Amino acid sequence: MKFFVTVVLTAIVSFALGMYMPWWSIAIAAFGVAVLIPQRPGKAFWSGFLALFFLWGLLALYIDVKNEHILSQKVAELIIKSRSSSLIILLTAFIGALVGGLSALSGAYLRKSR
Amino acid sequence: MRPLPFLVSAIITVSLLFVLNKKLGQAPPIGNFLSPQHGFWQNAEPADADYNDELKLSGLKDDASVYIDDRLVPHVFTKNESDVYFIQGYLHAKFRLWQMEFQTHAAAGRISEILGENPKILNFDREQRRLGMVYAAERSLQVAEADSATREINDAYTAGVNAYITQLKERDVPLEYKLLDYLPEKWSNLKTALFLKYMSKDLAGGEYDFEYTNAKSLFSAEEFEKLYPLAADSLDPIVPKGTLFTDNAVALTIPVNADSLYFAKKDSVNIIESKPDPDNGSNNWAVSGKKTKSGYPILCSDPHLSLNLPSLWFEMQLSTPSYNAYGVTFPGAPAVIIGFNDSCSFGFTNAERDVRDYYEITFRDSTMSEYLFNGKWKTTQWRVETIRVKGRPDFIDSVAYIPEFGPVMYDRKFTGNNRANGKNYYACRWKAHDPSNEIKIFVGLDKAKNYNDYAEAIKNLHTPGQNCVFACKNGDIALWAQGEFPAKWKDQGEFVMPGMDSSYMWQAMIPQEQNPHQYNPERNFVSSANQLPVDVKAYPYYLGGSYPLYRGIIINRRLAAMDSGSVTAEDMMKLQTDNYNVFAEYTRPLLLKYIDESVLNDVEKKYLEIVKQWNLRNDPNEKGPAIFNLWYDSLQVKTFGDELGKSTYPLHWPEASTLSEAIARDPGFSFLDDIRTSHKETVVDIVTYAFKTIIPSLQNTEANNKLAWANFKDTRVNHLTKQVALSRLHLPIGGGNHIINATKVDHGPSWRMIVEMTPQTNAYGIYPGGQSGNPGSKYYDMFVDDWVVGKYNKLWMMKASEKNDKRIKWVMKFSKSSNH
Numbered sequence: 001m002k003f004f005v006t007v008v009l010t011a012i013v014s015f016a017l018g019m020y021m022p023w024w025s026i027a028i029a030a031f032g033v034a035v036l037i038p039q040r041p042g043k044a045f046w047s048g049f050l051a052l053f054f055l056w057g058l059l060a061l062y063i064d065v066k067n068e069h070i071l072s073q074k075v076a077e078l079i080i081k082s083r084s085s086s087l088i089i090l091l092t093a094f095i096g097a098l099v100g101g102l103s104a105l106s107g108a109y110l111r112k113s114r
Numbered sequence: 115m116r117p118l119p120f121l122v123s124a125i126i127t128v129s130l131l132f133v134l135n136k137k138l139g140q141a142p143p144i145g146n147f148l149s150p151q152h153g154f155w156q157n158a159e160p161a162d163a164d165y166n167d168e169l170k171l172s173g174l175k176d177d178a179s180v181y182i183d184d185r186l187v188p189h190v191f192t193k194n195e196s197d198v199y200f201i202q203g204y205l206h207a208k209f210r211l212w213q214m215e216f217q218t219h220a221a222a223g224r225i226s227e228i229l230g231e232n233p234k235i236l237n238f239d240r241e242q243r244r245l246g247m248v249y250a251a252e253r254s255l256q257v258a259e260a261d262s263a264t265r266e267i268n269d270a271y272t273a274g275v276n277a278y279i280t281q282l283k284e285r286d287v288p289l290e291y292k293l294l295d296y297l298p299e300k301w302s303n304l305k306t307a308l309f310l311k312y313m314s315k316d317l318a319g320g321e322y323d324f325e326y327t328n329a330k331s332l333f334s335a336e337e338f339e340k341l342y343p344l345a346a347d348s349l350d351p352i353v354p355k356g357t358l359f360t361d362n363a364v365a366l367t368i369p370v371n372a373d374s375l376y377f378a379k380k381d382s383v384n385i386i387e388s389k390p391d392p393d394n395g396s397n398n399w400a401v402s403g404k405k406t407k408s409g410y411p412i413l414c415s416d417p418h419l420s421l422n423l424p425s426l427w428f429e430m431q432l433s434t435p436s437y438n439a440y441g442v443t444f445p446g447a448p449a450v451i452i453g454f455n456d457s458c459s460f461g462f463t464n465a466e467r468d469v470r471d472y473y474e475i476t477f478r479d480s481t482m483s484e485y486l487f488n489g490k491w492k493t494t495q496w497r498v499e500t501i502r503v504k505g506r507p508d509f510i511d512s513v514a515y516i517p518e519f520g521p522v523m524y525d526r527k528f529t530g531n532n533r534a535n536g537k538n539y540y541a542c543r544w545k546a547h548d549p550s551n552e553i554k555i556f557v558g559l560d561k562a563k564n565y566n567d568y569a570e571a572i573k574n575l576h577t578p579g580q581n582c583v584f585a586c587k588n589g590d591i592a593l594w595a596q597g598e599f600p601a602k603w604k605d606q607g608e609f610v611m612p613g614m615d616s617s618y619m620w621q622a623m624i625p626q627e628q629n630p631h632q633y634n635p636e637r638n639f640v641s642s643a644n645q646l647p648v649d650v651k652a653y654p655y656y657l658g659g660s661y662p663l664y665r666g667i668i669i670n671r672r673l674a675a676m677d678s679g680s681v682t683a684e685d686m687m688k689l690q691t692d693n694y695n696v697f698a699e700y701t702r703p704l705l706l707k708y709i710d711e712s713v714l715n716d717v718e719k720k721y722l723e724i725v726k727q728w729n730l731r732n733d734p735n736e737k738g739p740a741i742f743n744l745w746y747d748s749l750q751v752k753t754f755g756d757e758l759g760k761s762t763y764p765l766h767w768p769e770a771s772t773l774s775e776a777i778a779r780d781p782g783f784s785f786l787d788d789i790r791t792s793h794k795e796t797v798v799d800i801v802t803y804a805f806k807t808i809i810p811s812l813q814n815t816e817a818n819n820k821l822a823w824a825n826f827k828d829t830r831v832n833h834l835t836k837q838v839a840l841s842r843l844h845l846p847i848g849g850g851n852h853i854i855n856a857t858k859v860d861h862g863p864s865w866r867m868i869v870e871m872t873p874q875t876n877a878y879g880i881y882p883g884g885q886s887g888n889p890g891s892k893y894y895d896m897f898v899d900d901w902v903v904g905k906y907n908k909l910w911m912m913k914a915s916e917k918n919d920k921r922i923k924w925v926m927k928f929s930k931s932s933n934h
Contacts (some may be wrong), residue, residue: 006489015151018151019151023149023153024135027127027131031127041119041123047749050163051785056148059150060150063150063497064158066158066160066161067158067160067890068161068892070158070159070889070890070891070894071155071158071889072290074840075154075839077838077839078837078839078840078890083696083887091148095148099127099130099134102123102127106120106124108126109120109123110120110124
């Protein structure tokens with residue numbers, strides 16, 4: 001339950017900060033939530049990872065469907081040399097997740113005494 | 115806290131953020147670029163995007179409405195003229211901001227600032243500065259600012275662009291800014307002037323002074339004349355042969371020492387300039403009401419330019435209480451450029467005249483602080499160009515200016531990628547350096563009610579010289595080959611000229627009224643396709659230059675053959691997209707006459723048969739054009755390659771018509787012989803050998819299924835950055851060089867327009883792009899496929915009363931902000 005709350009809260013705070021701050025505000029969100037809600041480092045990592053994986057993945061998916069894949073195909077060709085929308089969505093989700101996970105891990109270590 | 119794991123984890127996290135936030139090589143900062151709330155995803159416009167908007171902006175004088183139709187064409191209705199330019203600026207920025215800025219950065223030699231350290235790009239930037247692009251724009255701006263009407267237009271346009279930029283959030287900037295990692299800056303009237311100079315360079319930057327100088331030292335005067343004849347035999351000029359011209363031409367003095375210091379001087383210049391595309395050209399014509407079915411004139415215009423995404427053009431209607439104009443506009447400048455209003459229509463083709471010459475300057479020493487002029491040492495002026503380079507210190511380039519001529523483009527400090535010898539000093543005299551007010555032409559045409567208004571408006575056109583076609587609902591048609599052109603003595607400026615005194619300077623400009631023109635001619639049409647404007651024997655001024663020949667011939671032939679009272683807009687569409695190859699009509703009989711079939715094997719005969727059977731049309735599926743083109747190219751190489759190969763210096767290849775006409779005139783044409791062999795080759799030897807040489811390449815092409823003309827040519831529309839992912843490739847379209855449908859690889863009809871000047875105007879047009887410059891919008895390349903197959907969009911001059919028409923999809927309401 002705590003894990004689930006952390007994931008949801010991280011996603012919500014990331015989204016809110018992202019509306020006003022640069023992209024790296026997701027790191028602040030994941031870090032902050034991990035400090036606020038103590039979890040074991042491993043769990044904290046996965047909650048940050050999953051929160052941003054779903055947030056960035058689902059946002060990208062939603063935008064992509066509304067856009068009828070016009071831009072995702074072009075950008076995919078540009079940076080991963082394949083016209084695959086799904087791959088670029090996965091890459092987006094993974095980059096967000098990596099930042100989220102590592103930031104949450106740092107937060108967990110800051111909070112945890114032993 | 116667990117200090118060690120925290121430290122390790124924090125360091126890894128911060129390093130990751132750092133890497134993801136930084137531009138690595140060509141790749142954009144990947145964290146920001148992929149962020150769905152900041153990066154490229156924000157540019158992925160919903161397919162059902164809503165363009166309705168209500169804007170309160172200071173800078174507007176009154177309320178205004180913009181009705182946007184189903185093709186994303188804005189119809190702007192304002193209550194005064196100033197507001198129409200303000201909103202035009204706003205909309206250009208909304209739909210095309212990146213390209214407007216990029217093109218003006220390119221004009222100003224500021225690409226290093228965006229792309230960072232790269233010797234080629236720095237060289238480009240330096241060349242732009244040294245050509246005096248910024249200097250020219252500043253001088254034109256002074257004139258524009260001194261004219262209160264133009265200033266008001268420019269100020270309103272700039273304010274409109276900036277009203278958009280000011281409210282633009284970083285996450286909403288166009289995709290290209292995110293890819294290249296920079297941000298837009300504010301617009302200014304100077305940027306508008308720079309954009310117009312960008313067009314001037316594209317259209318009035320063509321000459322072969324250095325190449326001809328080299329050829330002069332390599333060939334005798336007689337040989338030179340054969341390689342680069344002044345006019346082709348088959349020329350059908352813009353103003354027909356037989357027309358009489360004034361005999362009160364400006365008298366010109368040929369320098370007394372011209373024979374020794376100029377014509378006979380053997381000198382070589384190892385410079386390859388960056389040049390505009392030699393294919394920059396266009397077609398335009400107008401047919402009088404006597405020829406048309408409706409009884410009213412029809413005007414057609416299709417400018418041939420580099421085909422890019424986002425397109426150079428943006429379609430708009432500008433409607434004010436004083437005038438109402440529709441057509442294509444330049445994102446980067448106010449007014450409608452090619453289009454029509456409620457009375458008149460207008461279009462342009464390039465005049466192709468040589469208005470850029472080089473002078474060799476004698477400096478006292480290598481500091482270049484004093485130069486010799488009319489027997490005295492005079493003090494050089496300097497202009498310091500600061501080129502910013504992303505991530506590096508500025509590059510400072512001091513450019514010497516000779517007031518009598520212009521900037522010293524090439525010197526010891528700048529050889530153009532080691533292309534110049536670095537010993538001589540060449541100053542550039544370019545007509546585009548002279549101040550002019552181009553905005554006045556377009557605004558004047560947008561408002562023109564009759565021939566006199568048109569004739570008055572185009573007088574403002576100095577550079578780039580254009581053949582301006584005109585048609586009016588009152589029945590008038592006209593065409594002026596307009597520009598401010600230097601009056602030159604024969605061969606003046608074909609070669610690098612001595613710059614030690616005033617004797618080689620331009621002595622006068624051709625008086626405007628002596629520019630070639632036609633007004634309601636007897637043949638009931640006017641036309642131009644970049645050919646020589648006149649019969650050179652009859653016109654009192656030397657024209658020089660290099661002019662395409664064949665499109666003019668076929669357009670005039672077709673128009674002349676159309677019966678009176680028959681011509682419709684559909685006929686004009688067919689003509690504008692016609693793929694008939696008149697060059698091949700002249701040349702194929704020569705090739706077939708001189709090829710020796712007895713020495714051909716079966717494979718060779720098979721390909722020859724295709725050429726024989728070819729219907730002379732460059733349609734997408736024809737196989738004849740590829741074989742014919744390869745054959746003729748091969749023939750040119752076999753004919754001229756040996757002579758031109760004698761020099762390592764840059765030389766200009768003769769025009770395509772030169773060899774064809776030479777063989778038609780004299781099969782013993784001296785250049786046919788291969789001077790590297792002891793044997794004397796005849797036309798039969800060379801034509802046959804040229805054909806045999808292309809067979810391996812033909813077999814290869816056929817094996818790859820590329821013999822069909824569209825596959826062979828492989829037309830594409832490039833994104834301005836040449837990124838393949840953002841371009842449109844492999845377009846199945848015919849046409850090509852010498853053909854009315856002048857579609858080449860990435861160059862061709864950038865806007866096709868047909869306007870029937872009936873009481874209720876009927877107009878059609880299309881360009882190979884789309885109204886949105888955003889690669890993430892479905893409107894980005896919306897017109898490309900229709901353009902390929904020769905379809906047109908109906909151009910709708912909307913009336914204010916039609917705001918509920920079903921074609922209107924969105925409304926942008928502009929109101930003036932009360933804070934000001």
